Amino acid sequence: MTAFPEALIQRLRKSGVVAGFSVEKPEQAVPLCRALLAGGIDVVELMLRSAAGMDGVRAVAAELPEILLGVGTILTPEQAGEVKAAGAAFGVAPGMNPRVIRAAQEAGLPFAPGIATPSDLEAAIELGCRFVKFFPAEAMGGITYLRSLSAPYKHLGIQYFPLGGLNAGNMLDYLKEPNVPTIGGSWIVKPDLVAKADWAGITASAAAVVQILKQR
Numbered sequence: 001m002t003a004f005p006e007a008l009i010q011r012l013r014k015s016g017v018v019a020g021f022s023v024e025k026p027e028q029a030v031p032l033c034r035a036l037l038a039g040g041i042d043v044v045e046l047m048l049r050s051a052a053g054m055d056g057v058r059a060v061a062a063e064l065p066e067i068l069l070g071v072g073t074i075l076t077p078e079q080a081g082e083v084k085a086a087g088a089a090f091g092v093a094p095g096m097n098p099r100v101i102r103a104a105q106e107a108g109l110p111f112a113p114g115i116a117t118p119s120d121l122e123a124a125i126e127l128g129c130r131f132v133k134f135f136p137a138e139a140m141g142g143i144t145y146l147r148s149l150s151a152p153y154k155h156l157g158i159q160y161f162p163l164g165g166l167n168a169g170n171m172l173d174y175l176k177e178p179n180v181p182t183i184g185g186s187w188i189v190k191p192d193l194v195a196k197a198d199w200a201g202i203t204a205s206a207a208a209v210v211q212i213l214k215q216r
Helices: 006-015 026-039 053-063 077-086 098-107 118-126 142-156 171-175 191-195 199-213
Strands: 017-021 043-047 068-072 090-092 131-134 159-162 183-185
Touching (some): 006 017, 006 043, 026 043, 026 199, 043 053, 077 098, 171 199
Parallel strands (some): 017 043, 017 183
16 A cells, blocks of 8 residues: 555644755755744745755655655656655656556555546555545646645545645645645745855745645
C-alpha cells in the first residue's frame, strides 16, 4: 500500500499548507526552508524540477529534521527510491503513473499521485492510494469540480491535496472541505525571492499565510 500513515495525515492537517518550491542551486534549499520555518510553515514539497533538486532534498533532510519534507514532481520509478533514500517523508507526483506508484510502494515511501479525472482517481484507488494530489486544481474547475469528482468515492475515505492555482484568496475554500487536510502553497515561495536570496521576504510570505490559516 502507498497509504499515508494517519500520523502523517494529521501532521499535514495541522499545518494546513505545504509550501512548494524548486531550487536552481542545492545551497538554496536549507536557508529557504529556514525562512519558511521562521514564518511558521514546517511542511514543504521540494520539487524535482532542476538538477539541483535531489541534492537539495538531501541537505534539508540532513540539516532540518524539524521540517516535514515532501518531494514533488517524482516522474520515474528510480526517483521514488532515490527520494526515500535521501530522507523524504513523502512523495508527490503531478500525474498517475502506475510504475511510479509501485516503486514508491516497494521503497516504503508514502506517495500521493496526481489525479484530475474520475478515471485517474479509480486507477489510483486500484493501486491502494487513499491520499491523492488534485492537480491542476483551479484549471480543472476548482472546489466545485472537486466536490463533484469526489462525491461518488466519499464512502472510500479518499483525501485530497489540491495544488495548482491556489492562493491566499481561495485557500480557505478548499480547507473547509472535510476531505482536504492540506493544500499546496506554490505561491508562497516566489522564484525571484529565491534568486535574490531574499529569505526575509519568504519569511514574510509564509507568516502571511499562517495568519490566514488561523481563520480556519
